[in-house]
Amino acid sequence: MPRLDESLLTGLPPFARLGRPEIREILDQAASRRYDEGAAIFREGHDAETFFLLLDGYVRVARTTADGDQVVVLHIAPGQLFGIAPALRRDTYPATASAAAECIALAWPVQLWHDFAARYDGFAAETYRTVGQRLGEIQGTLTQLATQAVEQRVADALLRMANQSGRKTDAGIEIAFPVTRQNISEMTGTTLHTVSRLLSAWQKAGIVRSTRKHIVITAPHRLVELGSAGGPES
DNA sequence: TCATTAAGTATGC
DNA sequence: GCATACTTAATGA
Numbered sequence: 001m002p003r004l005d006e007s008l009l010t011g012l013p014p015f016a017r018l019g020r021p022e023i024r025e026i027l028d029q030a031a032s033r034r035y036d037e038g039a040a041i042f043r044e045g046h047d048a049e050t051f052f053l054l055l056d057g058y059v060r061v062a063r064t065t066a067d068g069d070q071v072v073v074l075h076i077a078p079g080q081l082f083g084i085a086p087a088l089r090r091d092t093y094p095a096t097a098s099a100a101a102e103c104i105a106l107a108w109p110v111q112l113w114h115d116f117a118a119r120y121d122g123f124a125a126e127t128y129r130t131v132g133q134r135l136g137e138i139q140g141t142l143t144q145l146a147t148q149a150v151e152q153r154v155a156d157a158l159l160r161m162a163n164q165s166g167r168k169t170d171a172g173i174e175i176a177f178p179v180t181r182q183n184i185s186e187m188t189g190t191t192l193h194t195v196s197r198l199l200s201a202w203q204k205a206g207i208v209r210s211t212r213k214h215i216v217i218t219a220p221h222r223l224v225e226l227g228s229a230g231g232p233e234s
Numbered sequence: 235t236c237a238t239t240a241a242g243t244a245t246g247c
Numbered sequence: 248g249c250a251t252a253c254t255t256a257a258t259g260a
Contacts, residue, residue, distance in 0.1 A: 180251090213252075
């Protein structure tokens with residue numbers, strides 16, 4: 001296996017305050033792993049043996065409800081840590097992670113997390129910060145689920161994905177990983193049929209353009225109007 | 235307003 | 248050509 005380059009980590013928040021030799025130490029303890037689209041990375045409830053840094057691709061994090069429904073909690077973009085159960089003081093994973101697109105990730109044994117937190121300046125603080133941000137995001141979508149109409153929730157879900165993974169093209173902002181209508185329904189607590197109808201309507205209205213597993217938002221401002229910012233209510 | 239049922243078309247390995 | 252993704256209409260809570 002080729003030696004990993006320090007440039008992989010420089011500039012990323014958890015490692016921002018570290019010098020080259022420290023980053024070298026961290027990299028030398030990492031294993032790089034590849035996952036095909038759809039592959040499971042870890043499962044809810046299993047022993048958290050490893051934490052990860054996503055180098056390339058997108059990870060979908062989901063929880064399973066009592067009656068077996070999947071709920072997509074969030075997506076992880078390149079450069080982010082995930083599977084950081086130790087930061088939550090847990091020894092099992094709180095959710096299931098799978099590759100939304102083909103992924104490359106660095107993996108470390110959990111025991112090293114405490115080691116890193118103790119030895120490297122800013123590592124713990126930065127990871128707690130991202131955990132806090134994610135909790136805030138999850139809380140936001142939860143209250144949305146309870147208070148907002150389906151159309152607003154789907155509009156916001158598209159905007160969230162575009163914000164995190166959006167890559168600008170001439171046609172508009174494209175969501176950079178494959179998404180099915182089923183996936184979107186799992187993020188918004190609705191059915192794939194409703195999502196399909198909404199996307200069809202929005203396509204006719206010129207707001208989005210979608211083909212299978214692929215969505216481009218051609219008029220983001222109009223989606224914002226449909227979302228929590230300015231929906232039909234109030 | 236939205237889920238469900240059901241029955242269809244399109245797409246890609 | 249089969250499984251998967253997606254569309255659409257009808258019905259009813």
